[in-house]
Amino acid sequence: MKPVIALVGRPNVGKSTLFNRLTKSRDAIVADFAGLTRDRHYGDGRLGDRAFIVIDTGGFEPDAGSGIVQEMARQARQAVAEADAVVFVVDVRAGLSAQDHDIARFLRGSGKRVHLAANKAEGMAGSAHLAEFHELGIGEPHAVSSAHGQGIRSLLEAVLEPFGPDDEPAEPADDAPIRLAVAGRPNVGKSTLINTWLGEERLVAFDLPGTTRDAITVPFERHGQRFELIDTAGLRRKGRVFEAIEKFSVVKTLQAIADAHVVLLLLDATQGVTEQDAHIAGYVLESGRAVVVAVNKWDAVDAYQKELLARSIEQRLAFLKFAPLLHISAVRRQGLGPVWKAIAEAHASANRKMPTPVLTRLLQEAVAHQAPKRSGNFRPKLRYAHQGGMNPPVVVVHGNSLEHVTEVYKRYLEGRIRSHFKLTGTPLRIEMRSGRNPFADKES
Numbered sequence: 001m002k003p004v005i006a007l008v009g010r011p012n013v014g015k016s017t018l019f020n021r022l023t024k025s026r027d028a029i030v031a032d033f034a035g036l037t038r039d040r041h042y043g044d045g046r047l048g049d050r051a052f053i054v055i056d057t058g059g060f061e062p063d064a065g066s067g068i069v070q071e072m073a074r075q076a077r078q079a080v081a082e083a084d085a086v087v088f089v090v091d092v093r094a095g096l097s098a099q100d101h102d103i104a105r106f107l108r109g110s111g112k113r114v115h116l117a118a119n120k121a122e123g124m125a126g127s128a129h130l131a132e133f134h135e136l137g138i139g140e141p142h143a144v145s146s147a148h149g150q151g152i153r154s155l156l157e158a159v160l161e162p163f164g165p166d167d168e169p170a171e172p173a174d175d176a177p178i179r180l181a182v183a184g185r186p187n188v189g190k191s192t193l194i195n196t197w198l199g200e201e202r203l204v205a206f207d208l209p210g211t212t213r214d215a216i217t218v219p220f221e222r223h224g225q226r227f228e229l230i231d232t233a234g235l236r237r238k239g240r241v242f243e244a245i246e247k248f249s250v251v252k253t254l255q256a257i258a259d260a261h262v263v264l265l266l267l268d269a270t271q272g273v274t275e276q277d278a279h280i281a282g283y284v285l286e287s288g289r290a291v292v293v294a295v296n297k298w299d300a301v302d303a304y305q306k307e308l309l310a311r312s313i314e315q316r317l318a319f320l321k322f323a324p325l326l327h328i329s330a331v332r333r334q335g336l337g338p339v340w341k342a343i344a345e346a347h348a349s350a351n352r353k354m355p356t357p358v359l360t361r362l363l364q365e366a367v368a369h370q371a372p373k374r375s376g377n378f379r380p381k382l383r384y385a386h387q388g389g390m391n392p393p394v395v396v397v398h399g400n401s402l403e404h405v406t407e408v409y410k411r412y413l414e415g416r417i418r419s420h421f422k423l424t425g426t427p428l429r430i431e432m433r434s435g436r437n438p439f440a441d442k443e444s
Contacts, residue, residue, distance in 0.1 A: 001255050002044075003163045004053045006083035008076050008107070010099045011059025013091040014119040017146035019043060019056035022156070042254070047156045050163065053254070055079045060103055080107070085159050086114045088138055092121045096132050104136040115159050116141040122148050177219070177226035178347055181256045183284065184266035185276050189296040193266065193330035194218065194231050222340060230256045257283060261391065262290045262347050262425075264339070265320075269297045269305070269327075273312040281320055288392040290350040290426040291323045292342045298327040299334060322418065323425050346425025350391045354421055359385040359395060366416050375404035392427040402432035 005022075007015045023043035043054045060076040080086055088107055090100055107114045116138040118130055122145035133141040142158065144151035182190045198220065220227045232253040257263055263284045267277055284291050295309065313325065324342040328335035363385045372380045378401040388394035395417060410430050418428060 001259050002051050002053050003084040003160065004055065004082060005045075005159060006055045006057065006076075006079040006086045007089055008057050008060050008080060008086060008103065009089035010097065010103065013089045013094075014146045015089050016056055018087070018089060018117065018119065018144070018152075019054055021146050021149060021152055022054045047153070047160060050160050052160060052163075055083060077106075080110050080112060083112060084163070086110070086112045087117050087155070087159060088114055088136075089117045089119050090133060090136075090141070092118045092129050092133075092143070094120075095129070096135060100133075100136060104138055108137060113162070114138050115155065117144050117155055118142060119144055119146055121145055122150055177228045178262060178343075179228045179230060179260045180262050180264060180343060181230040181232055181260035181289075182264045182266060183232050183253065183257055183280055185268065185271075185274065185280070188266045188268040188271075189330045190266055191231050193296065193328075194229050196330050196333055196336070197229065225344075230260060232256050254283065257289060258287045260289055261350065262292065262343050264343065265291055265293045265323075267293065267295045267313075269295050269301045269309055272309055273316045275316075278316045281317055285319060285427055288427055288429070290346040290391070291320065292326065292339065292346050292425055293317065293320060293323050294326045294328050294335075294339055296328055296330055299329040299332055322423070322427070342425060349421075349423040350393065350426040352390075352393060352421055352423065354387045354393065354395065354417075356384070356386040358420075359387065359417070362416055362420055363397065363413070366413055370412065372405050372409045375401070378404060380405045388431060389429075392429055393423065394429045394431060396431045396433055398433050398435065400435055402434040405432055 007018055009015050022045040024045070043056070045052050045054050057076040057079045060073055086107060088103065090096070116133060116136065118133055118141040121130070121143040130141050130143055142151055142155040144155055146152070182194060184190055198218065218229045218231070220229050265277075265281055265284060267273060281291070281293075293313075295313075298306075301309065324346070326335060326338050326342060328339060330336075363382055367382050372382065380402050381400045382397055382402070382405075383399040385395055385397045388396040395413075397413075410432075413430055414428050417423070417430075
């Protein structure tokens with residue numbers, strides 16, 4: 001699983017700027033104003049082959065009395081609790097403060113691995129100003145500048161050193177269990193479905209959104225194939241997530257999806273397809289996981305509602321056209337057999353081997369049938385293709401001027417590859433790699 005890194009510190013020391021630098025985004029609002037960040041904010045980052053999750057927190061005052069400051073402190077404590085490592089951010093130019101000592105005292109007692117980031121240290125490497133931060137008892141301060149990107153890589157290398165390379169789900173051995181994550185909005189019936197599969201009340205299922213707080217893993221065997229069923233907490237819209245313990249479940253759910261081999265995306269027939277369903281589906285697709293879509297509570301809607309639901313799925317989940325769509329009722333045990341068949345096919349497709357000669361022949365046939373669009377004086381030349389990875393399958397195409405290949409043409413190639421290898425339920429990624437033009441550096 002991806003390690004989780006929490007950024008903590010007093011207000012206005014540059015935590016959000018560091019968050020944006022680590023995630024290579026502008027997701028966190030940054031301004032020269034203390035207390036701007038009040039809630040926890042999650043983001044994905046990567047250093048080389050190591051991926052991680054970053055949590056940005058509001059200004060931390062461990063002994064906060066009441067009001068919004070107390071709530072911000074509670075959020076920061078929760079971030080520390082769920083983190084694998086903590087980066088304590090201090091302001092070199094403002095110097096050491098009593099509040100820094102309070103935060104350091106809390107972090108020393110947390111039992112977490114803590115790294116000290118002395119921010120706003122541009123042009124101050126080796127400065128005597130850094131020496132005073134040894135008083136905090138956290139260790140050697142890393143001189144960084146979030147705004148200018150100085151010292152960030154060495155800080156990240158120190159933080160990520162104990163975790164090793166990114167542990168992406170590898171191609172499973174034949175006897176290894178298939179990790180199946182059941183994901184969806186709160187109260188769509190995820191726990192009920194798993195209990196139905198298991199034939200027992202293994203998980204708490206209740207008609208109340210948010211009953212499941214953490215990602216629960218249950219071993220399961222069916223027809224000789226071992227599975228690890230992962231019941232995830234329902235993901236709400238950001239504005240509807242209030243309790244700290246529920247926010248803790250969000251990062252666990254995202255980790256469970258990223259770590260699964262197959263994701264069963266559960267929809268609620270009585271509620272239709274919401275924007276949040278589309279967000280969850282988008283994260284599954286971004287993670288590259290094989291996916292099967294199941295509409296639960298199908299027995300509870302009439303023909304007109306079913307027609308509306310079909311249109312809604314076609315519009316909002318158009319990017320999951322490759323995923324099988326099934327209709328089930330977890331309570332009545334209806335339609336569950338085809339779900340297992342779809343899961344097996346999606347898993348097999350995600351790990352299908354595609355020989356280079358076959359891919360190259362498919363590529364040449366596709367070009368002969370429809371050549372890529374000319375761009376100016378150049379027409380992209382697609383020469384050969386090979387498989388670049390599994391789960392999800394990656395096809396690498398080599399040739400010349402491939403940067404001019406349009407997205408429409410990539411989808412055309414994807415359709416032909418999918419059809420030949422019978423890929424269903426898995427994303428397929430196509431990468432274009434152009435050869436170097438030997439005459440590019442010569443004068444005409």
